[in-house]
Amino acid sequence: MSSVFKLERPFRNDGGHAFVAQAPAGLMEAIAGRSYYVGLNENGVGVGPGDAIHQAIRDSGAGRYSVWNNSIWFSAPDNSNCNENGREYELTLTDVSRDSGVYRKIADTIYQDDAILLQFVSQNFERNNSVFGNFFRSRSSVELFLKRVGADMPKRIVEVGCGATPWLGVRFLLDGVERYVATDIMKVASTFPAAPLRDLKLICQQIDVSLTSRWDAVLPENGDEPIAPRGLEVHGEVGFETLDIGDDFDFLMSLAVLEHVMDPDGVYRKMSECLGTGDLMLHFIDLRDHRSFDERPLGFLEMTAEEYKAINTENRLRVSQHRALMDQYGFDIISESDHVLGADGGRHWVGPDEAITPGVTEAMRERFTGEFRSMSLRDLSTLSVAVMCRKR
Numbered sequence: 001m002s003s004v005f006k007l008e009r010p011f012r013n014d015g016g017h018a019f020v021a022q023a024p025a026g027l028m029e030a031i032a033g034r035s036y037y038v039g040l041n042e043n044g045v046g047v048g049p050g051d052a053i054h055q056a057i058r059d060s061g062a063g064r065y066s067v068w069n070n071s072i073w074f075s076a077p078d079n080s081n082c083n084e085n086g087r088e089y090e091l092t093l094t095d096v097s098r099d100s101g102v103y104r105k106i107a108d109t110i111y112q113d114d115a116i117l118l119q120f121v122s123q124n125f126e127r128n129n130s131v132f133g134n135f136f137r138s139r140s141s142v143e144l145f146l147k148r149v150g151a152d153m154p155k156r157i158v159e160v161g162c163g164a165t166p167w168l169g170v171r172f173l174l175d176g177v178e179r180y181v182a183t184d185i186m187k188v189a190s191t192f193p194a195a196p197l198r199d200l201k202l203i204c205q206q207i208d209v210s211l212t213s214r215w216d217a218v219l220p221e222n223g224d225e226p227i228a229p230r231g232l233e234v235h236g237e238v239g240f241e242t243l244d245i246g247d248d249f250d251f252l253m254s255l256a257v258l259e260h261v262m263d264p265d266g267v268y269r270k271m272s273e274c275l276g277t278g279d280l281m282l283h284f285i286d287l288r289d290h291r292s293f294d295e296r297p298l299g300f301l302e303m304t305a306e307e308y309k310a311i312n313t314e315n316r317l318r319v320s321q322h323r324a325l326m327d328q329y330g331f332d333i334i335s336e337s338d339h340v341l342g343a344d345g346g347r348h349w350v351g352p353d354e355a356i357t358p359g360v361t362e363a364m365r366e367r368f369t370g371e372f373r374s375m376s377l378r379d380l381s382t383l384s385v386a387v388m389c390r391k392r
Ligand SMILES: C[S@@+](CC[C@H](N)C(=O)[O-])C[C@H]1O[C@@H](n2cnc3c(N)ncnc32)[C@H](O)[C@@H]1O
Pocket: 127, 128, 129, 130, 134, 138, 160, 161, 162, 163, 164, 183, 184, 185, 186, 238, 239, 240, 241, 254, 255, 256, 257, 260, 261, 262, 267
């Protein structure tokens, strides 16, 4: 089913290229309950992308739009004034629920086209907290670092900042880990729906049947009931630094988390409390400005603390500050790989003592603010880091 809803003038200008229209009568009722793709047409021609961030609609426009709380934020493809350009704007609703024809058509296309299927899977690998990204990719990265320092498979693991779905925990439990504590400040699932787990099992059986040798012991099925993995302990909606989980662990890890924690001191202190002498911890830390990973990865270092307060999604600590905290809380770094911006414009994985001409120049450093101006060019050029530590 597809239906059309015309947007009626006058539209309110919301700054820049953004205009706001009231939701047409019946629209919100129509989209409640089922899954719809909401398109925007200008004079009968589709524009987009939809679900755009409102600031991007204001700043860049170019047809971006968003349906939000009974209102439609939108922009003209040529950034003309939507109130005065005389063009007709309408929303089109296309039912994409699982039992709709559109859904079946798209699903058939995906199953049958290896190129599209592979594209979907490779995108899933890149997404945070995704099944391929965590169950397969992150698991391999952790194993690589454990092997590099000659460590055995840990038995009792705590993960800081696992995300909403602890896929990595499920994987480690299937690999023989006895206790896996998954923590996050966001809600964390403690059970998994049965159907996707059945699919995951089938995938594992095709890729490497040994992955399923402990499946029934870890993921006991009960018809279509959600499954609680045996050995998984979840602590959601609470900062790791405030948890009381004891010290019965031999390994702790975090993936893309330590750049986000707002009380790094408290988090490093708690990590130290969780582990005993000789225990290991591994962190993958992305030190880039998350608003612009590739184009301006250090853009946020040009903002004062006051200016950055409005964003505040990362703590902006540099690698030297993480190393200092590790040392302060009783950890020796036993293996480290740095992803460093080089003077050739490329990004290179190097050891901390390996020479490389840093990409950040003195002129660039001049543009940074406060404490960042006194840091070494190498420190500032380090864009992400993987660090394995041992507790002293
Ligand atoms: C970029 S996501 C990474 C998620 C997951 N580790 C992955 O690799 O897919 C960062 C996660 O850190 C969590 N986080 C941030 N501060 C935290 C804290 N103080 N304690 C626990 N989790 C935290 C966030 O809620 C978010 O889920």
